[in-house]
Amino acid sequence: MALRHAVLAALLDGELSGYQLAKAFDLGVANFWHALPQQLYAELARLERDGLVSGREIVQDTRPNKRVFTVTDAGLAELERFAAADGKPSFIRDDLLVKVQAADHVDAGEVIARLTERAAFADAKIRLLGGLLRKLRGDRGEEEFLRHGERIGPYLTCLRGLAFEQGNRDWCRRSAAILEERRAAHARE
Amino acid sequence: MALRHAVLAALLDGELSGYQLAKAFDLGVANFWHALPQQLYAELARLERDGLVSGREIVQDTRPNKRVFTVTDAGLAELERFAAADGKPSFIRDDLLVKVQAADHVDAGEVIARLTERAAFADAKIRLLGGLLRKLRGDRGEEEFLRHGERIGPYLTCLRGLAFEQGNRDWCRRSAAILEERRAAHARE
DNA sequence: GTCAATTATAAGACTAATCACATTATTGAC
DNA sequence: GTCAATAATGTGATTAGTCTTATAATTGAC
Known part of the structure; x- marks a missing residue:
């Protein structure tokens, strides 16, 4: 139940599609959270269902259409709550x-x-x-x-x-x- | 399928019970692998079933009896195989x-x-x-x-x-x- | 001109991990 | 003398993560 917070934090710098989010999880976000694209698509769907992010369709000519997501006020409140709670120690596997x-x-x-x-x-x-x-x-x-x-x-x-x-x-x-x-x-x- | 290798590597320094193994995963092993006691008991059972470790009962007076485990030749061969294969990049979550x-x-x-x-x-x-x-x-x-x-x-x-x-x-x-x-x-x- | 990679999004099956709980005796702290 | 911690081992239900596969157009490399 904490992948959602990593996704919310990653979406703070502007709206991203699932695909773009996967790219972010390959670069910057990889420094603190590991997740595969399939998980991200599934998590975005859950977050939207719960009203923590909102998606909108972007129609493209040369590329397939995509849906981009923004953090809602409820999503921000959830991050706020998360930041105040004490978290688990770092999880490592190598x-x-x-x-x-x-x-x-x-x-x-x-x-x-x-x-x-x-x-x-x-x-x-x-x-x-x-x-x-x-x-x-x-x-x-x-x-x-x-x-x-x-x-x-x-x-x-x-x-x-x-x-x-x-x-x-x-x-x-x-x-x-x-x-x-x-x-x-x-x-x- | 890689927790087993962490367990095998942890058992190289001498026979350990599930409980002692859990302690090791709290200290030294924690530097590279995170796992809960329940997982370790389950994994030890699987490793023994597959012949990669062998267990023996130790009867105790003041404490409950315990089973301690040693890496078998097959277990060592499995570790050898694992060391030669290329592994996944480090997995972090924080x-x-x-x-x-x-x-x-x-x-x-x-x-x-x-x-x-x-x-x-x-x-x-x-x-x-x-x-x-x-x-x-x-x-x-x-x-x-x-x-x-x-x-x-x-x-x-x-x-x-x-x-x-x-x-x-x-x-x-x-x-x-x-x-x-x-x-x-x-x-x- | 062909082939691989990129862009874009998943569903379905399976495996692994976590959470909550259960047992029983002893040791050490206060 | 009570209470928490330690030693010892798991089960069963649930959640999370991974693996495999699918589609389809376009761009860039050679």
């Missing part, structure tokens, strides 16, 4: 860490390969988020934007996402290096 | 970030309160993980332990958890300070 946990009992070469892949993935995401942050703050400096910008919520969550991916990349590189060194040391014996 | 995303549209005071709570929670976890790391490496220094220790998987995942919580705490404090300053500036007008 295949890669499971593999590292088992690193001493499985082929270390495979684990090193996964760590290297993930480091590269994190690096790509760091660049992506850097660009997104620049776009959000426009020509202003970060300090200036955070002090006087009109909409800083998405900027702050992207900052968290950026720090997360940097931590990820650094940890992956260090762990891979350590496992590599141990493998080399073992081979020398 | 109520708090949803609230921060909406910070410009809801009562900022509430969001600041949640950020402060989370910072304190992260700080407590940092101390906890610091203690766990000391316990894992014994009297050795970190460098020395990582080079020559016999079991470094859990240590590496705890390091990631520690860095995550440190990033969390720092971001929470900074975000709370920024929102606080904006509130003060707004009040002065």
Whole structure:
């Protein structure tokens, strides 16, 4: 029952279609909430039924028609209520860490390969988020934007996402290096 | 279908009961996999049925009897297979970030309160993980332990958890300070 | 000119996770 | 002496999430 709040929060910056929302959940929103497109379409339908968002049809020539959604006053009130309640601690799941946990009992070469892949993935995401942050703050400096910008919520969550991916990349590189060194040391014996 | 691998990885350091496993999922394993006790009991039953773990009863006087589980050769082979396959990207969900995303549209005071709570929670976890790391490496220094220790998987995942919580705490404090300053500036007008 | 990707929206079947509850004895706190 | 917490293991109902599949026009790559 909390995907709805993530959807409401994502719709605060302007009306979006289900498809556009799915794109947002692939980029900025991915920093704090994971959801598949099918879930989003279903959740939008529920939110509209409950009067928390309202949709309107946009007719298009070259593309299929779409329905875009806006947060209603009731939706805003629901977000307000949600913000005041205390939430659950962060929910994490990561295949890669499971593999590292088992690193001493499985082929270390495979684990090193996964760590290297993930480091590269994190690096790509760091660049992506850097660009997104620049776009959000426009020509202003970060300090200036955070002090006087009109909409800083998405900027702050992207900052968290950026720090997360940097931590990820650094940890992956260090762990891979350590496992590599141990493998080399073992081979020398 | 991946909770099973997290359970197998957690059982690598010695036989555990369902109850003990649940404790592990509250501490060390929590750094990379979230699961409730009910899931663990159910998963252990499935793993035993599939021959990936084997259980044995331990009779106790003062406490209820328990069943402890060990990873079988088939279980180890399954982990090996899992480590070589490429996994999904990390799965994150965080109520708090949803609230921060909406910070410009809801009562900022509430969001600041949640950020402060989370910072304190992260700080407590940092101390906890610091203690766990000391316990894992014994009297050795970190460098020395990582080079020559016999079991470094859990240590590496705890390091990631520690860095995550440190990033969390720092971001929470900074975000709370920024929102606080904006509130003060707004009040002065 | 062909092929894959993008835009746009789902339904239906299935699997996984959560919520609420149930049991029983002991230990430790106040 | 009472009360909460800990140790120990689940079941059953419900909700949430994933996997597979479907449609159909257009744009961009090679």
